[in-house]
Amino acid sequence: MTSVFSAHIPWLALSEEEICRAFGRPAPKRPSFRRVANFDEDAITMAYAAASQIPCESVDKLVICSNTLPPESGSAYLLKALRLPMNTPVTVVTGSWKCGLEGLAIAAQLGKGTLFIATECLSRFTLSQPSVPFADAAVALTGIEISDYRTISSIFEPLTVDEDGRASIFDDLRFSSIAAAESVIPLLGNGPVGFSTFDERIASAVRKGLKTLEDPLPAFGFAGCVQPFLFVREEGLVRVAAYGKGAAAMTLHAGKVQRFSQKSSNISGFEKFREIRSFMKESDGMRATFSSQSMLARDQDVLLGLNGQVCRTCNKLFTIPQTVCSACGGEEGFALKPLSHSGTIFSFTHEHYIPSPIPPVTVVIVDLDGGGRVTVQATDCNPSEIEIGKRVRLVLRKYHAGGGLPNYYWKAVVE
């Protein structure tokens, strides 16, 4: 299995300058940004975004690392959306900022056919602790090869977050991260190292005398367990280390790197960021929207699996659930057919009266390659980018929080 590496960096960017302005702090010395999830993203949708860019046909094991998997959701949605069998063994690794490296070590041991995903959706913690550059991202790897893996655990942790969304920094405990990093990094040898941290002071202390890889922190922010992987920019050997209740380090053999750079859109200010973060949870319309677990489960192959239904009598393709064939009257039932995730816009509109933190809501009618039509919302785009005839790709997003469920379905992004 060839080694493929893919990253999903969210479209939205929040600048440090905006945060400093909102909190009355002096502007940062150099421009820095945090890439943050759109209102329709979470750790699961970002995991899909990263993993969908790499071939998954011969995947038979999944390792997923995250400190921010939504409790009402789970890997079942991911398996269905990636068209992996529901009996795929899944290992979830969590517990510290270094859990991404710990998870990759496990994935390497599980061997061929393992899909590794690290995903983190930390930006909501910015609301409680704006000085930490919390950010969101996801990466996926197959064909995993690592070497020189070392890990050390420590009771001390300078950056904690609790379930209620409160992040705390313990300034005096920085020494522990520095010590832990210094105990594992030298074992990686003499090449340049990417050391993942949220804090400049820890970084500069550890990097003294080290050759370092370009730090993703100023461009992307701190994406928790995903962070060490953001040092991977091109094929080859990459030495990475991450702190987190101790520290871990390894050399990663990165193969083909896909979809790393991504166009971005700056959020206009901290207030807008606050609206985006609270929209799903607090918006009236979004919780009151009808949804049903039994309905979503019953239709999961058509909805999440993006399968069409082909009439066994006349072969006509339908893209929503059918009973009797409306074309031929056939009663022999329907066979599932996987639909393409790529297509062309047939028509569209921009809705100004549908609740959204970033209006308008764009709805597009998409003709999928190889057959089938779907009507979905568009996301991660400006209205001016939408035209009849443009190419789009379907990505997994959260439509609303109706019924308290994670209502994942497809949205279109412009290619």
Next chain:
Amino acid sequence: MKPEIAIIGAGCTQFGELFDKSYNDLIANATLEAAHEAGIKLKQIEGAWLSTAFPEVGVFKGRSGLDLAEALGLYGIPITRVSNYCASAGDAFRNAANALLAGDVNVALVVGVEKQRDRSPQQSIVKMMVETGHPFYQKGFTAAGTFAVFANRYIKQFGLTAKDLATVSEKNHKHAELNPKAFYRKSIDIETIMKSPMVAHPLRLLDCCPTTDGAAAVILVRAEDAPKFKNESWALVRGIGFATSSGWDQPFFDSDFEFTSFRGVKKAAEVAYAQAGISDPLKELSLAEVHDCFSISELIIYSDIGLCKKGDEARLLNDGTTRRAGKLPVNISGGLLSCGHPVGATGIRQIYEITRHVQGKAGERQVPNARLGLAQVFGGPGSVSSVTIISKK
């Protein structure tokens, strides 16, 4: 085909923001006007049909025929509540006509009524689109959006312009100046319409019908019984076409759906024309009341009811054919754009309107020598539709 149904009485309330009128008040107002015209007492009604499409959006009235019974004290007779999206009224009318023809009843009452303004407009239909329906299919659409996608195809395929859309609105608002029962009774100029806030691109606020209250009622008998009643100028029903086509979600997931035609409308019109013996509607019809829920809808209906070829609708509008002084005035009442769309009531309001014109009793807005009129409503993306042809006695 020999006409078998007569309209011996028709009534219609003011359409608008009727904050001082309840659902029951609206029913009584429209029904009594119809009953007085027919010269009957309410207890002479033998069967009734109530058309209210979205009781949960308004005031939880109209879920059952019981709500009509309560409003009028019509106890002891069969009352059917009809719900078929925006085609409810036409469907109720059709069912009443069929019951008369079957001999099940001899005097039928059809009432269309909707009380939408006991809530704000955002709390009614928009909220319904956000909170109900399939968890994903059509999520993100307002009703306007489901037609905006037709408009964008027309713009791409036939070169339709924003000005063409605005002209439908300008025409219907001008017509409504002469209709005392319309909600908006002032002319609005094209520039104002084209600068009004965007609702669902390319449809702007004034391309959309407002949210209003209203009711309309008709009293029907078999045609041979009409002379027994007081009203000497009854109207005759020449054809009723009703068709279900395409679906509610299905059209948005159907590669064969072109978003340039309302299939239900086309089919219903064919059936109604066949019954009425109409082969050239542009020539033979005196007036038409059609479902201009949004400006684009009226244009597409022109070709679907056979007035012109697909793509040619703007010409018919811009050369004045469908204006008051033109060959075939469309929506002389001001249409949904001026009266609003109390959903279950609209189809009966249209039938009331045509009835008044063929009776010669339409006042200032009377279409001269009106003999034959068409009333048309549809629901979904043109999926369920009713076309009713009414003539002078």
